[in-house]
Amino acid sequence: MWDYTPIVKDHFLNPRNVGDIPDADAIGEVGSLACGDALKLYLKLDDNKDKIVDAKFQTFGCASAIASSSALTEMVKGKTLDEALAVSNQDIADFLGGLPEEKMHCSVMGQEALEVAIFKYRGMDIPQHDSEHDQGPAYPDYEGEIVCKCFGITDAFLKKVIETNGLTTAEQVTNFTKAGGACGGCIPKIKDLIALVLGETAAQARVRPEKLSNMKKMQLIQEVLERDIRPLLWADGGDLELIDIDGAKVQVAFRKACAGCASSGNTARMVEAKLRDLVAEDIVVEEVSQ
Amino acid sequence: MKEIYLDNNATTKVDEAVFEEMRPYFCELYGNPSSMHFFGGQVQSKVNEARGRVAELLGASPDEIIFTACGTESDNAAIRSALEVFPDRRHIITSRVEHPAVLTQCRNLRQRGYRVTEIGVDGAGRLDMEELRAAVDVDTAIVSLMWANNETGVIFPVEEAAKIAKSKGALFHSDAVQAIGKIPINMAASSVDMLSLSGHKLHAPKGIGVLYVRRGTPFRPFLVGGHQEKSRRAGTENAAAIIALGKACQLADHYMAAENSVVKTMRDRLQDALMNAIPHARINGGGAERLPNTTSIAFEFVEGEAILLLLSEFGICASSGSACTSGSLEPSHVLRAMGVPFTCAHGSIRFSLSRYTTDAEIDTVIREMPPIIARLRQMSPFGREHLKGQA
Numbered sequence: 001m002w003d004y005t006p007i008v009k010d011h012f013l014n015p016r017n018v019g020d021i022p023d024a025d026a027i028g029e030v031g032s033l034a035c036g037d038a039l040k041l042y043l044k045l046d047d048n049k050d051k052i053v054d055a056k057f058q059t060f061g062c063a064s065a066i067a068s069s070s071a072l073t074e075m076v077k078g079k080t081l082d083e084a085l086a087v088s089n090q091d092i093a094d095f096l097g098g099l100p101e102e103k104m105h106c107s108v109m110g111q112e113a114l115e116v117a118i119f120k121y122r123g124m125d126i127p128q129h130d131s132e133h134d135q136g137p138a139y140p141d142y143e144g145e146i147v148c149k150c151f152g153i154t155d156a157f158l159k160k161v162i163e164t165n166g167l168t169t170a171e172q173v174t175n176f177t178k179a180g181g182a183c184g185g186c187i188p189k190i191k192d193l194i195a196l197v198l199g200e201t202a203a204q205a206r207v208r209p210e211k212l213s214n215m216k217k218m219q220l221i222q223e224v225l226e227r228d229i230r231p232l233l234w235a236d237g238g239d240l241e242l243i244d245i246d247g248a249k250v251q252v253a254f255r256k257a258c259a260g261c262a263s264s265g266n267t268a269r270m271v272e273a274k275l276r277d278l279v280a281e282d283i284v285v286e287e288v289s290q
Numbered sequence: 291m292k293e294i295y296l297d298n299n300a301t302t303k304v305d306e307a308v309f310e311e312m313r314p315y316f317c318e319l320y321g322n323p324s325s326m327h328f329f330g331g332q333v334q335s336k337v338n339e340a341r342g343r344v345a346e347l348l349g350a351s352p353d354e355i356i357f358t359a360c361g362t363e364s365d366n367a368a369i370r371s372a373l374e375v376f377p378d379r380r381h382i383i384t385s386r387v388e389h390p391a392v393l394t395q396c397r398n399l400r401q402r403g404y405r406v407t408e409i410g411v412d413g414a415g416r417l418d419m420e421e422l423r424a425a426v427d428v429d430t431a432i433v434s435l436m437w438a439n440n441e442t443g444v445i446f447p448v449e450e451a452a453k454i455a456k457s458k459g460a461l462f463h464s465d466a467v468q469a470i471g472k473i474p475i476n477m478a479a480s481s482v483d484m485l486s487l488s489g490h491k492l493h494a495p496k497g498i499g500v501l502y503v504r505r506g507t508p509f510r511p512f513l514v515g516g517h518q519e520k521s522r523r524a525g526t527e528n529a530a531a532i533i534a535l536g537k538a539c540q541l542a543d544h545y546m547a548a549e550n551s552v553v554k555t556m557r558d559r560l561q562d563a564l565m566n567a568i569p570h571a572r573i574n575g576g577g578a579e580r581l582p583n584t585t586s587i588a589f590e591f592v593e594g595e596a597i598l599l600l601l602s603e604f605g606i607c608a609s610s611g612s613a614c615t616s617g618s619l620e621p622s623h624v625l626r627a628m629g630v631p632f633t634c635a636h637g638s639i640r641f642s643l644s645r646y647t648t649d650a651e652i653d654t655v656i657r658e659m660p661p662i663i664a665r666l667r668q669m670s671p672f673g674r675e676h677l678k679g680q681a
């Protein structure tokens with residue numbers, strides 16, 4: 001049995017704001033019968049068309065999907081549209097006192113319905129999926145290549161969820177979006193996306209002053225190795241150890257599956273490219289055996 | 291809150307008489323049955339008595355009974371043994387609706403180079419016998435098919451299947467965990483070579499299973515070590531649980547008629563009442579021969595976990611083929627193999643009764659279930675759409 005918090009149980013057993021708003025200003029629909037959960041969210045705005053004065057929902061799904069929807073409607077009432085857009089899936093989970101990790105996709109679905117409703121209201125272009133075809137994108141405002149065919153999840157949507165929740169493993173991505181949770185065929189693609197997003201996040205976050213102090217450079221190299229490189233090697237059963245930093249020369253030793261691997265030369269070049277990109281352009285990576 | 295336990299295909303209550311039978315074998319009669327002294331000897335004779343009682347229920351002889359730790363171990367042991375006995379045969383046949391104890395093992399063996407055929411079922415969950423006939427060949431080492439399905443209760447024609455397997459020299463194993471104690475099985479008149487059963491499905495405790503191996507069937511042990519179970523399953527006997535299982539089998543024999551009359555009548559009453567009261571529902575496997583205690587009903591437009599948790603508020607314990615309850619994100623492989631649409635599979639609920647189920651309990655479910663489904667449908671965007679204009 002899932003370990004639901006008392007707040008989740010309360011919102012499941014006594015859901016707030018079930019129903020519809022006939023003259024709703026904004027409606028957001030996500031999910032499908034085939035996927036096992038779906039949510040239709042109705043928002044009513046004040047006369048200035050700025051503040052949400054009422055919210056109602058209809059949900060097909062498990063207890064945590066119903067509780068997340070109920071929580072969402074409570075959270076957005078009284079908020080302006082901009083304030084509502086700032087509500088994250090983590091905020092919904094927090095409101096409920098937390099959700100089991102495997103159920104985080106329920107909070108993602110809530111946040112997503114809210115976004116769809118507001119984007120649509122503001123006239124932003126949202127591709128509608130063909131209702132004849134059940135496996136259209138589950139989250140229509142993230143157009144892109146469908147990565148998970150089972151649940152109709154696009155790369156654009158996955159990237160957003162990976163980024164906003166700081167996800168680092170394929171299992172986490174499945175828990176948050178369901179992608180990869182059925183046939184598992186797309187898990188390699190999900191891993192690629194994680195690597196891509198981690199690279200992008202690192203690039204966005206990087207501070208590259210014109211001239212790094214030696215101390216700062218060493219610190220940055222270690223940080224990049226820990227954050228961006230070792231997790232990638234772990235995924236393939238390998239590892240590396242930082243042996244020495246001498247000016248621009250970075251000595252690493254490969255461990256586990258990487259040690260003695262025929263393509264460790266390529267791996268060293270990958271490490272070098274990453275460090276050059278994120279730390280300093282003159283870095284040279286040397287493989288040492290110790 | 292008193293539980294209304296309708297999840298007996300998951301596990302069962304240990305019968306009081308079974309518990310009394312095993313009780314002395316923890317603190318008082320704790321000897322090792324293999325010991326030479328009188329103290330172990332009296333446990334040995336009780337274990338033998340239990341072996342006889344299990345054999346009696348199966349229509350087998352006592353030396354065909356190997357005690358194991360669970361149904362899963364029995365399934366694993368049977369399949370591994372067949373592959374060792376026939377090293378030149380590299381083909382395994384099973385079905386798409388098997389329990390994971392068999393299916394996962396077969397899929398792992400496929401990774402290791404074995405050819406695995408998973409026979410399909412029709413919309414009512416009936417095995418495709420033509421597909422089976424076509425699949426068996428001289429390369430087939432073992433055919434493993436369940437006697438009855440845990441989710442739907444659908445019974446497979448194992449005798450006929452066993453004959454097909456044996457026509458090409460393959461061994462035939464059946465996971466009969468759900469069938470034993472619910473329908474009569476007579477190994478003396480059977481072609482089945484090996485059969486698995488699990489104690490906790492028939493009112494014995496968890497942690498005890500049996501692998502029946504027909505006399506003369508070549509067998510290689512799964513666990514090796516000591517000489518227990520005639521060196522066919524090493525490891526000190528779980529004496530108390532074995533003794534409990536013996537008693538449980540004796541009782542199962544005694545209650546078999548009731549299982550197929552009283553329990554079946556209650557199951558049918560529950561099923562009919564729910565189908566009458568709730569529109570857009572269907573019985574999974576309703577068109578097939580089924581166990582007398584099981585019914586799996588698919589309710590459209592709602593999701594199983596939500597149904598179970600609302601039932602739970604009334605103390606009603608059932609289970610679901612829904613994705614959300616299984617830890618996986620896909621609905622049950624059994625319902626999907628049967629071609630049950632996703633829209634129904636997510637809202638499938640299994641009720642499995644036992645001889646402890648009462649008419650009053652069934653009345654409670656019949657009373658509480660329709661409003662639960664109506665309430666969830668009222669909340670569901672699909673339910674509202676489809677049920678517009680209906681009560």
